Amino acid sequence: MIAATVPVKEEKNYMNAEHGLKSWLLTQDHKRIALLYLLSVTVFFIVGGLFAALIRLELTTPAGDLLDSNTYNKVFTAHGVVMIFFFLIPSIPAILGNFLLPLMIGAKDLAFPRINLLSWYVYMLGGTLGVVVLATGGVDTGWTFYTPLSTTYSNGYVVLTAMAAFVAGFSSILTGLNFIVTVHRMRAPGLTWFRLPLFVWAHYATSVIMILGTPVIAVTLFMLMLERGLHIGFFDPAYGGDPVLFQHLFWFYSHPAVYIMILPSMGVISEVVSTFCSKKPFGYTFIAFSSVAIAVFGFLVWGHHLYVSSQSAYAGMVFSILTYILAIPSAIKIFNWAATMYKGQVRLTAPMLYALGFIGLFTVGGLTGLFLAAMGLDVHVTDTYFVVAHFHYVMVGGAIMGYMAGLHYWWPKITGRMYSQLWAKVACCLVFIGFNLTFFPQFVLGYLGMPRRYHVYPVEFQVLNVLSSGGAAVLGLGYLIPGVYFLWSLKYGAKAGDNPWGATTLEWQTSSPPPTANFEVTPVVTTEVYDYSNTEVPHIV
Amino acid sequence: MPDQSFQLFPEAASSIAGQVDALYAFMVLISALFSLLIAFLIIFFAIKYRHRPGIKPTFKPADDHSIGGMVLEIVWTAIPLVLSMVMFVWGVSIYFTQSRPPADSMEIYVTGKQWMWKVQHMEGAREINELHIPLNRNIKLTMTSEDVIHDFYIPAFRTKADVLPGKYTTEWFKATKTGAYHIFCAEYCGTKHSEMIGTVYVMNEADYSQWLAAGSGEGSMAEQGQSLFNQLGCGNCHASAVNNGIGRGPNLNGLYGSRVDLKDGTAVKADESYIRESVMYPQAKLVAGFDDVMPTFKGLISDEGMLKLIAYVKSMGLKQGAPNTVPPASVTTNSTAPTAGRGAARAATPVTAPTSAGNK
Numbered sequence: 001m002i003a004a005t006v007p008v009k010e011e012k013n014y015m016n017a018e019h020g021l022k023s024w025l026l027t028q029d030h031k032r033i034a035l036l037y038l039l040s041v042t043v044f045f046i047v048g049g050l051f052a053a054l055i056r057l058e059l060t061t062p063a064g065d066l067l068d069s070n071t072y073n074k075v076f077t078a079h080g081v082v083m084i085f086f087f088l089i090p091s092i093p094a095i096l097g098n099f100l101l102p103l104m105i106g107a108k109d110l111a112f113p114r115i116n117l118l119s120w121y122v123y124m125l126g127g128t129l130g131v132v133v134l135a136t137g138g139v140d141t142g143w144t145f146y147t148p149l150s151t152t153y154s155n156g157y158v159v160l161t162a163m164a165a166f167v168a169g170f171s172s173i174l175t176g177l178n179f180i181v182t183v184h185r186m187r188a189p190g191l192t193w194f195r196l197p198l199f200v201w202a203h204y205a206t207s208v209i210m211i212l213g214t215p216v217i218a219v220t221l222f223m224l225m226l227e228r229g230l231h232i233g234f235f236d237p238a239y240g241g242d243p244v245l246f247q248h249l250f251w252f253y254s255h256p257a258v259y260i261m262i263l264p265s266m267g268v269i270s271e272v273v274s275t276f277c278s279k280k281p282f283g284y285t286f287i288a289f290s291s292v293a294i295a296v297f298g299f300l301v302w303g304h305h306l307y308v309s310s311q312s313a314y315a316g317m318v319f320s321i322l323t324y325i326l327a328i329p330s331a332i333k334i335f336n337w338a339a340t341m342y343k344g345q346v347r348l349t350a351p352m353l354y355a356l357g358f359i360g361l362f363t364v365g366g367l368t369g370l371f372l373a374a375m376g377l378d379v380h381v382t383d384t385y386f387v388v389a390h391f392h393y394v395m396v397g398g399a400i401m402g403y404m405a406g407l408h409y410w411w412p413k414i415t416g417r418m419y420s421q422l423w424a425k426v427a428c429c430l431v432f433i434g435f436n437l438t439f440f441p442q443f444v445l446g447y448l449g450m451p452r453r454y455h456v457y458p459v460e461f462q463v464l465n466v467l468s469s470g471g472a473a474v475l476g477l478g479y480l481i482p483g484v485y486f487l488w489s490l491k492y493g494a495k496a497g498d499n500p501w502g503a504t505t506l507e508w509q510t511s512s513p514p515p516t517a518n519f520e521v522t523p524v525v526t527t528e529v530y531d532y533s534n535t536e537v538p539h540i541v
Numbered sequence: 542m543p544d545q546s547f548q549l550f551p552e553a554a555s556s557i558a559g560q561v562d563a564l565y566a567f568m569v570l571i572s573a574l575f576s577l578l579i580a581f582l583i584i585f586f587a588i589k590y591r592h593r594p595g596i597k598p599t600f601k602p603a604d605d606h607s608i609g610g611m612v613l614e615i616v617w618t619a620i621p622l623v624l625s626m627v628m629f630v631w632g633v634s635i636y637f638t639q640s641r642p643p644a645d646s647m648e649i650y651v652t653g654k655q656w657m658w659k660v661q662h663m664e665g666a667r668e669i670n671e672l673h674i675p676l677n678r679n680i681k682l683t684m685t686s687e688d689v690i691h692d693f694y695i696p697a698f699r700t701k702a703d704v705l706p707g708k709y710t711t712e713w714f715k716a717t718k719t720g721a722y723h724i725f726c727a728e729y730c731g732t733k734h735s736e737m738i739g740t741v742y743v744m745n746e747a748d749y750s751q752w753l754a755a756g757s758g759e760g761s762m763a764e765q766g767q768s769l770f771n772q773l774g775c776g777n778c779h780a781s782a783v784n785n786g787i788g789r790g791p792n793l794n795g796l797y798g799s800r801v802d803l804k805d806g807t808a809v810k811a812d813e814s815y816i817r818e819s820v821m822y823p824q825a826k827l828v829a830g831f832d833d834v835m836p837t838f839k840g841l842i843s844d845e846g847m848l849k850l851i852a853y854v855k856s857m858g859l860k861q862g863a864p865n866t867v868p869p870a871s872v873t874t875n876s877t878a879p880t881a882g883r884g885a886a887r888a889a890t891p892v893t894a895p896t897s898a899g900n901k
Contacts (some may be wrong), residue, residue: 023742064735069732069733069734069736070732073731073732073734132799140732142729144729146689146728146729147690148688148689148690148706149689149690149729149730149731152688152689153688153689153731154657154731166718177648209765235704236706237707237708238706238707240822241706243690243706243707244705277590277648278592282610283610283614286614307636308692308701308702308703308705309690309703309705310702310705310708310710313636313637313640316636317633320629320632320633321626321629324622324625324626324628324629325622325625327621327625328618328621328622328625328747331618331621332614332617332618333618334579335613335617335746336614338579338582338583338586341582341583341586341587341590341614342586342590343590343613344586345590345592346586346590346591346592347591348587348591348593356583358588359583360576360579360580360581360583363575363576363579364572364576367568367571367572367575367576368572370568370572370625370628371565371568371572373628373629373632374564374568374628374629374631374632374635375632375633375635375636376561376564376631376632376633376634376635376636376638376639377561377564377565377568377635378632379561379640379699379700379701379702380561380696380699380700380701381637382701383692383694383701383725383727383728383729384696384727415756444549447550447551447565448548448549448550448551448696449551449694449696449697449723450723451694451727451735452728452729453729453734454725454734454735454737455734455735456735456736457735458543458545458723458738459545460544460545460546460547460548463547526665537592537594539592539594
């Protein structure tokens with residue numbers, strides 16, 4: 001446990017500055033908006049997780065005995081739609097990014113506080129519509145909405161679900177816009193670009209993807225709605241359209257969207273690893289520019305989803321080589337994080353354990369991406385459980401581990417309270433073990449040939465599916481425990497103090513929780529970021 | 542029934558399977574090495590450099606900016622780059638084998654619909670959710686869908702391809718082991734996607750001929766296509782194998798595989814998709830020298846009927862030098878040499894001979 005070294009005065013902070021529901025729902029404080037997001041994103045995570053539980057329960061037996069096919073298809077669609085559009089995409093940027101970006105750059109707020117609040121309302125509109133539609137009738141197209149299944153043959157509420165994702169997209173665009181302007185215009189005096197924390201670099205790169213990519217999915221979903229509602233032929237050959245065109249447009253956004261989910265996590269890991277090694281991240285500029293490289297190259301690889309979709313072999317070659325090139329910046333980050341630990345003062349706190357878990361799982365997720373980029377191998381494993389395992393290693397093992405690392409790291413700053421390190425480590429281990437047990441067998445299933453989105457499956461696949469479902473139960477438990485100790489900490493947790501971890505970035509220079517205006521006086525930056533020479537290393541394990 | 546016992550690695554039953562498995566093994570090895578290296582470094586550093594209160598670290602911030610730091614960055618950029626380029630080239634080379642049917646392939650037609658696979662053999666045999674093929678012969682599937690996108694996947698052969706509505710895609714393989722293997726639909730296609738499955742039976746040549754002969758009662762696909770051709774009155778305008786037409790439409794003799802000059806000055810290769818489009822949307826690609834007089838046959842011909850018509854058009858004389866892909870109704874057992882070169886696989890002649898004019 002941690003003992004606060006500085007006596008904390010009971011002073012006004014953003015949480016107790018105003019009271020009442022109205023003060024939260026109409027707030028323009030980026031920190032309060034971040035908490036609104038935290039609450040709503042958590043609800044969507046629970047909803048998406050319940051759908052996942054139904055999937056894993058159904059798949060414990062080869063026959064379709066728990067759900068009928070139609071329901072099963074609606075459940076996995078709901079799981080995908082909720083987790084991607086309403087949980088993963090907003091999670092780190094809208095919660096931690098919103099809370100920390102102004103603090104990290106010494107600003108009072110984001111550039112456009114009202115737009116920030118608007119983006120939460122837009123998100124809630126989209127998310128609520130989505131969940132209501134999925135719960136009251138649902139849709140069975142998969143989150144990918146492939147045509148002409150979605151435009152002509154599906155019986156579900158395709159238009160309303162697409163509308164929900166369409167609306168939520170505007171929230172991303174507004175957030176991305178806000179972040180970019182804020183980073184350009186609101187940095188504290190002396191805070192040059194190369195003194196920015198890597199978390200800020202990662203969010204800048206993410207924001208670029210959000211504002212360039214999201215309009216494309218908006219247009220695509222709009223075309224889908226037009227074709228389904230008014231029979232305007234874009235995609236269905238029956239109306240003279242091309243079904244593969246949809247896949248190109250869809251993945252032009254949805255592949256970069258993966259980087260919307262993973263880049264912010266990488267930003268978190270850079271902060272956490274640096275702090276708990278009390279050492280500047282090795283290769284700071286390489287990590288910073290690798291985020292930018294990922295944002296740029298991420299837009300040029302969508303065709304690697306289409307090797308078996310009748311895409312030209314030569315186009316496939318170009319997409320394949322670009323995909324391999326895109327893998328390099330991620331590899332650079334992993335090596336740099338590992339090198340940061342070299343001769344550091346490593347403290348295995350809960351956030352650090354989550355961060356190391358991220359590095360391990362993301363390494364596997366990234367490496368299995370190389371399998372899928374290899375054209376001849378992808379032909380066999382695409383659309384199988386190999387793909388399912390791969391993207392869960394990236395999105396759950398990567399994005400969610402990073403989110404958990406960030407939440408545990410900044411929780412003392414956000415709430416002013418410390419949670420139980422012991423319980424947090426237990427939960428982290430459960431998540432790590434449960435995750436691997438859930439998803440590793442799926443690599444094997446995929447190479448054996450089990451297609452994804454199968455409600456019933458041949459009996460020889462059962463053993464691996466049972467392992468996977470068992471792992472999911474452990475994983476679920478691992479996610480429940482933090483909910484308990486985080487809530488517990490709000491009332492009973494020890495006071496955290498301003499800088500419990502011995503970090504150097506600006507958000508730790510103000511009080512915990514910060515005052516509404518973030519800083520008493522605008523900080524003036526005179527040193528490099530991650531300068532640990534004057535920082536005491538608190539011993540927390 | 543395919544083998545139902547528990548497995549950790551799939552059966553390899555096609556000529557390409559070994560190549561895919563070799564690349565897979567290479568990548569598993571590289572991945573394991575990298576994962577273990579990273580895991581080892583993290584755990585080793587976490588222990589060796591654990592924080593001990595009171596002990597000053599040996600690290601100086603300047604260390605990171607040394608020449609050594611830069612060398613490390615270059616090394617760990619270059620090594621993954623080189624390895625990934627090996628994977629890229631290896632993957633592409635397998636893909637090019639996988640995606641290009643050898644010229645001597647035996648053709649089979651597949652139509653996907655929610656939720657079944659319909660298979661037509663050139664010789665006339667038809668089957669549903671089953672595919673019987675001979676051992677050690679190159680097989681080319683030409684596939685289309687009646688509704689949504691499907692995907693014809695045979696894990697034991699390590700190959701799959703999407704099956705699209707309004708368009709033809711191909712997939713080929715050479716089975717190297719007799720037995721029964723799964724066919725899965727791998728592209729999500731709606732309610733009973735997971736029941737759109739079937740079995741491929743790999744048989745030795747003699748068994749296959751026997752099986753084929755038993756199911757060829759309706760005549761070959763080309764013969765069935767010919768009666769459809771007559772029924773629809775195509776021969777009233779188009780010259781074909783059996784009549785000369787009146788020249789209002791292009792001559793179909795020798796059309797398949799040839800280059801067609803279009804009215805707008807461009808040219809197109811007459812493949813399956815072109816023939817289909819010309820029947821369904823005649824005005825989409827007008828042939829140079831002909832007027833827009835053909836009515837659409839959209840809605841009058843089923844996808845399976847379309848495949849028969851195409852088989853008939855293909856039978857009307859093939860492009861010079863192309864192998865014969867339209868065998869006669871009966872299959873002779875002496876045409877099995879697995880390594881037969883172009884044109885040697887089948888000892889047959891086209892149903893009709895003229896390969897002359899093209900369609901000027």
